[in-house]
Amino acid sequence: MNIWVYIDHFKGTPLPVSWEALGLAKRLGNAAAVMLGNHLDEAVQAAFDFGADSVLLADDPALADYRAEAFASTLSAAAAAQTPDLLLFPTTSRGREVAAMTAADLNAGLLVDVTALEVAAPGVVATRPVYGGKVLVREVCASKPALVTLRGRAFPKPEQQTGRSGPVTKIEVKAETQTSVAGYTTSEGVSLSDANVIVSGGRGLTVFPGLDEKSAAAKGFALLGELAAVLNGAVGASRAVVDAGFIPYAHQVGQTGKLVSPDLYIACGISGAIQHLAGMRTAKVIVAINTDPHAPIFQVAQYGVVGDLYQIVPALTAALKKKLGK
Amino acid sequence: MKIVVCVKTTLPSEAQVRVEGGQLVFDNTPQIINPWDEYAVEAALQQKEALGGTVTALSLGNEQANVALKHALAMGADDAIRIGDPALAAIDTLAAARLLAAAIRKLGGVDLVCFGRQAIDGDSGVTPAQTARLLGWPALTLASAVKIEAGQIRVERSIEEGRQIVTAALPAVLSVVKDFAEPRYPTFMGKRKADRAEIPVWSLADLGLPAPAALVTWGEFSEPPRRTAQCEMIAGASPAEIAEKLADKILAEKIL
Ligand SMILES: Cc1cc2nc3c(=O)[nH]c(=O)nc-3n(C[C@H](O)[C@H](O)[C@H](O)COP(=O)(O)OP(=O)(O)OC[C@H]3O[C@@H](n4cnc5c(N)ncnc54)[C@H](O)[C@@H]3O)c2cc1C
Ligand SMILES: Nc1ncnc2c1ncn2[C@@H]1O[C@H](COP(=O)(O)O)[C@@H](O)[C@H]1O
Numbered sequence: 001m002n003i004w005v006y007i008d009h010f011k012g013t014p015l016p017v018s019w020e021a022l023g024l025a026k027r028l029g030n031a032a033a034v035m036l037g038n039h040l041d042e043a044v045q046a047a048f049d050f051g052a053d054s055v056l057l058a059d060d061p062a063l064a065d066y067r068a069e070a071f072a073s074t075l076s077a078a079a080a081a082q083t084p085d086l087l088l089f090p091t092t093s094r095g096r097e098v099a100a101m102t103a104a105d106l107n108a109g110l111l112v113d114v115t116a117l118e119v120a121a122p123g124v125v126a127t128r129p130v131y132g133g134k135v136l137v138r139e140v141c142a143s144k145p146a147l148v149t150l151r152g153r154a155f156p157k158p159e160q161q162t163g164r165s166g167p168v169t170k171i172e173v174k175a176e177t178q179t180s181v182a183g184y185t186t187s188e189g190v191s192l193s194d195a196n197v198i199v200s201g202g203r204g205l206t207v208f209p210g211l212d213e214k215s216a217a218a219k220g221f222a223l224l225g226e227l228a229a230v231l232n233g234a235v236g237a238s239r240a241v242v243d244a245g246f247i248p249y250a251h252q253v254g255q256t257g258k259l260v261s262p263d264l265y266i267a268c269g270i271s272g273a274i275q276h277l278a279g280m281r282t283a284k285v286i287v288a289i290n291t292d293p294h295a296p297i298f299q300v301a302q303y304g305v306v307g308d309l310y311q312i313v314p315a316l317t318a319a320l321k322k323k324l325g326k
Numbered sequence: 327m328k329i330v331v332c333v334k335t336t337l338p339s340e341a342q343v344r345v346e347g348g349q350l351v352f353d354n355t356p357q358i359i360n361p362w363d364e365y366a367v368e369a370a371l372q373q374k375e376a377l378g379g380t381v382t383a384l385s386l387g388n389e390q391a392n393v394a395l396k397h398a399l400a401m402g403a404d405d406a407i408r409i410g411d412p413a414l415a416a417i418d419t420l421a422a423a424r425l426l427a428a429a430i431r432k433l434g435g436v437d438l439v440c441f442g443r444q445a446i447d448g449d450s451g452v453t454p455a456q457t458a459r460l461l462g463w464p465a466l467t468l469a470s471a472v473k474i475e476a477g478q479i480r481v482e483r484s485i486e487e488g489r490q491i492v493t494a495a496l497p498a499v500l501s502v503v504k505d506f507a508e509p510r511y512p513t514f515m516g517k518r519k520a521d522r523a524e525i526p527v528w529s530l531a532d533l534g535l536p537a538p539a540a541l542v543t544w545g546e547f548s549e550p551p552r553r554t555a556q557c558e559m560i561a562g563a564s565p566a567e568i569a570e571k572l573a574d575k576i577l578a579e580k581i582l
Contacts, residue, residue, distance in 0.1 A: 010487045066490070068455065068465050093485045097467055100452035103420060104459040109541030110419065112450045129550065130449050134343040135350065138545035178464035179494040182480070186488035193486070197582070231582065249505045250484075255339050255446060256361065256504055263581035275339045281550070285579050287572065288557070303575050304557045305568055315569030323573050324582070 001029030001119065004056065004079065006089040006098060007047055009035075010066075014043050016157060016194050017090035019050040021150050023158035025088055026051045028119060032084070034171075036071050038064035048164040050157075055168045062175035066094055072101035073174035079106060084145050086124060091149040092193075099149050109141035113259075115154040115282075124148060132255045132278035152193045153261040154282075192253065197233030197264045198280070199224045200253055203240040204269015204290065204309055217246035223310065224268060227317045230326055236260065236280075238270045254279035268309040272297025289313065327379030327474075330430055331370040331403065331440040332457070333363040333394040334385060336447045348546035357390055359397040362442030364509035365502040367398045370440040372507070373474060380404045382433065386414070386425050392525055399520035400512030407433075411529045413537040419448070421538035423456035428533040430461060438479070441501040443468065451501075458499035466492055467501040 003025040007018040025031035033052035035044060040059045047055055058074050075098060079087065087102065089095035091113045103110035111117075114126035115136075124146040130137050141148070192198060205220030206213040221235065228235050236258075237251040253260055255278040265283035270276060272288070272295055280286070281300055288301035289309050298304045305312050320326075337343070341355040359367075370381045383398035385391040386409040395406035409425050417425075430436050439458075444451030458465035466472075470489065471482040474496070483490045484503050512520070530537060560575065562568035576582070 010485075015486065067492075068467070069459075072459070093468055093483075096451060097455045097465065100419075100455035101459045101465070103452075104423065104456045107420070107541075110452060111542060112419075112452055125545075127548075128449075131337070131341075131343045131447055132339055132449070133550060135345055136548045136550055138548075139542055140545055141542050143541045179466065179492045182491040182493055184488060184490055185482075191486060250488075264576065264579070278339070285576070285581055287576065298557045298559075301557045303572060304559045305572060306559065306561075307565065307568060311565040312568060312572075315565040316572055319566070319569040319573035320576070323577060 001086065002032070002084045003029050003086045003088060004032050004034050004084045005052070006075065006087065006095060007033050007035050007043065008090050008092045008095045009037060009043055012037060012039050012043050014046055015090060015092055017092060017150070017152040020152070020155040020157050021088040021090050022047065022050050022052055024117065024150065024155045026158065028086070032056050034075060034078070035059070036063050036074055044168060048166055049160045049162050052166060054166050056171050057168050058171050058173045060173045060175065062173055065181035067177070067179050067181060068097045068101060069176050069178045070174065071098050072105060073176045074171065076102045076105035077174050078171040079145060086119070087145050087147045089147070089149040091151050096149055099147050103147045106145065108145050108147055109143040110147045111139050111141050112149050113151045114148055115151050117148060117150070132275065133281055134278070151259070151261070192234050192236055192251070192258045192260050195234040195260070195262050197228065197231040198236045198253070198260055198262045199228040199231070199233055199266045199268065200236035200238065200270060200280070201241060201268050202238035202270030205241060206244070206246070208310060213244070214246065217241060217244070220269070220309065221247060223313045223317070227266070227313055227320070230317055230320050230324065231264070233262070233264070238276050267297050267301070268313055270297055271295045272300065327373060327377045327438060328433070328436050329370045329373055329379060329381045329438045329440065330384050330433065330436050331363070331366050331381060331398060332384050332426055332453070333367065333398050333442070334360045334445045335387060335390045335394040336360040336445055339446055345547045345549050348548070350547050357393050359394040360442055360445045362444055362446070363394060364397070364401070365504060365506050366440040366442045367401050367403065368507055368509040369469070369472060369500060369502045370438070371402045371510070373438060373472070377474060382407060384426065384429055385409070386422055395525055396520040396523065397512065399523055400516040401510055402516055406523060406525045408525050408527050409533070410527045413530055416540055416543065417538050418540045418542040419450050419452050420456055421540055423453050423460055424538060425533065425535065426453070426457050427460040428535055429528060430457070432528070432533060437496045438474070439499045441499065443501050443503050454499055454501035461499065464494035464498045466494060466498055468503050469500050470503050470505045472500065472506070
C-alpha cells in the first residue's frame with residue numbers, strides 16, 4: 001500500500017502531529033512524506049528521522065508562505081499522476097484545508113479528524129468522534145485514493161532515529177496564485193494541541209476575596225502558569241474566562257475552542273459543562289480541583305480535590321517541584 | 327455586494343446523543359442554527375452594512391434546514407433559499423459542497439460567500455474550502471478579521487502559530503471563527519419577517535445536477551469508552567497534605 005503523508009509545518013518547522021501520521025503510515029505500508037514549502041532541508045531530514053521511506057519534495061520560493069490553493073494544486077497534481085492509495089494529513093488548520101481541497105480536486109472521499117483507522121474491504125474504515133465527541137462513528141471511504149486527517153495525539157509518535165536517509169523525489173510546483181500573504185502576527189501562539197500537560201482554569205479563577213474578577217483571574221492564571229511550567233505544560237481555559245476577556249481565545253478548550261488530548265489535564269475552577277468536556281474528555285488522566293463536590297467535572301476525572309484552587313494549586317506546584325527535583 | 331451565507335441546522339451542543347443498537351438516539355431538544363454559522367451571518371451582515379448590497383442565506387437539507395435559514399433572516403439576511411430534494415439523504419461533505427457551489431453559481435454575480443468554521447454535528451470543517459475549490463475561488467478560512475476595499479479582501483486567519491494575513495480579489499469564500507465578533511441577536515421585526523417568509527426550495531433538477539454519489543458513508547455508531555473507574559477523591563488535613571498525595575498519584579501514572 002502506497003501512503004503519502006502530508007507533513008504540516010510552519011516556515012519549515014514541522015508540527016509534531018505530522019510524525020504521528022508518518023508512524024501510522026509505516027504500520028500500514030510504504031510511507032512517503034510529502035513536503036511543500038521553501039528551505040525544507042532540516043524538515044526533510046526530520047521526516048527521515050521519524051521513519052519516512054521516501055520524501056516527495058516541492059521546495060520553492062513560490063511556496064515559502066502557506067497558501068491553500070498553491071499547496072493543494074501541487075499536491076493534487078502529484079497525486080493524480082502517481083496514484084497513491086491513501087493520503088494522510090494531520091488535523092491542523094493547514095492540513096485540514098489542503099486535504100479538503102485535494103479531495104475536491106481528485107473527487108476523492110475525505111475522513112476528517114479520525115482517532116482510529118484500518119484498511120479493509122471495501123476501503124479505508126475510520127472511527128471518528130462526532131457531535132462534540134458524544135458519540136463515535138465508523139466511516140467508510142471507498143474511493144481511491146482515500147484522504148484522511150488524523151486527530152492529534154490519537155496515534156503514537158514514532159521514535160526519532162537520527163541520521164536515517166532515503167530517496168528524495170522532486171514534484172512539480174503548481175504555484176497558482178489566488179491569495180497573497182501580507183504577513184503574520186504570532187504573539188498569541190499557544191500550542192495546546194501538542195501539549196503533554198494542560199493546566200486549565202475557569203470561572204473559579206475569578207473569585208478571590210478582596211480582588212475584582214480581573215485581578216483575581218490574573219492571580220489565578222499566574223498560579224496555573226507556575227504549575228504548567230513545572231510540568232512543561234501549557235495553560236488552557238474555559239470559555240467563561242475567555243469570553244470575559246481574562247485570557248486570549250487561543251487558550252480556550254472545548255467545542256468552540258481547541259480539542260485537546262494531553263496525557264494530563266488539570267481542570268481548576270471549571271464546572272465541566274458538556275461543551276468543555278467535548279474538548280478534553282479524551283485526555284489520559286484528568287484531575288479536577290473544584291470547591292463544589294457536585295461539579296460535573298468530577299464525573300470524568302480520575303482524581304478529584306474538593307477545595308480552593310488558590311490553596312491547592314500552589315501546594316501542588318511545590319510538591320511536584322520537590323518530587324521532580326526541579 | 328452580493329453576499330451569500332451558508333447555514334446549517336444542528337442539534338444544540340447541550341443535546342443528549344446516545345447510541346442504541348448502533349443507531350443514534352437524540353433527545354427531543356429543538357434544533358438550532360449551527361452556532362458557528364451565527365458568526366458567518368454576522369460577518370455577512372457587517373460587510374453589507376459597510377458596502378451595501380444583499381445577504382442571501384443558503385442551506386442544504388430537509389425542512390429542518392429552515393430553522394437555520396429563519397434565524398439568519400431574523401438576524402437581518404434579506405432572503406433565503408433551501409436546497410432540498412428527496413434524493414439527498416446521506417451525502418458527504420464533497421457532495422454538499424458541490425450542491426452549494428451549484429446554487430451559488432445559479433444565483434449569479436455573487437461577490438462573497440460566508441461559512442461557519444464547522445458544523446457541530448459532523449465536526450468536519452471542510453465544506454468551505456471544498457466549496458471554494460469547486461467554484462474556483464480563493465478560500466480565506468478561519469477568518470477573525472475581514473476588510474473589503476475596492477474589490478480586494480483582506481483577512482486575518484487564526485492559525486496554530488497566531489494569525490496569517492491574507493489578501494485576495496473578490497469573489498471569495500470566507501469561513502469565520504469565534505473571535506470575529508459576537509453575533510447579533512435576532513430583532514423582534516426580524517423574527518416577524520422570518521416567521522412569515524416563504525422559503526423557496528431548489529431541487530437537483532433546478533441546479534441541473536444528478537443525484538450525488540457519496541464517497542464516504544457513515545456506518546454504525548458507538549459510545550466513547552466510558553471511564554470505568556470512579557473519580558478518586560483526594561482529601562487531607564491541609565492543602566500541603568492533599569497536594570503531596572495528589573502529586574504521588576500523578577507521578578504513579580507515569581505520564582510525565
Ligand atoms: C454553543 C456553545 C459552545 C460552547 N463552547 C464552549 C467551549 O468551547 N469551551 C468551554 O469551556 N465552554 C463552552 N461553552 C460554555 C459552557 O456551556 C460553560 O458555560 C462554560 O464551560 C463554563 O465555564 P466554567 O466551567 O469556567 O464556569 P462555571 O460553570 O461558572 O464553573 C466555575 C466552577 O468553578 C468552581 N469554583 C469557584 N470558585 C472556586 C475556587 N476558589 N476553587 C476551585 N473551584 C472554584 C465552581 O464550583 C464551578 O464549578 C459553550 C456553550 C455553548 C452554548
Ligand atoms: N447542509 C448545509 N447547508 C448549508 N451550509 C452548510 C451545510 N453543511 C455545512 N455548511 C456550511 O459549512 C460550514 C462547515 O461545515 P462542515 O464542513 O460540515 O463542518 C458550516 O459552518 C456551514 O457554514
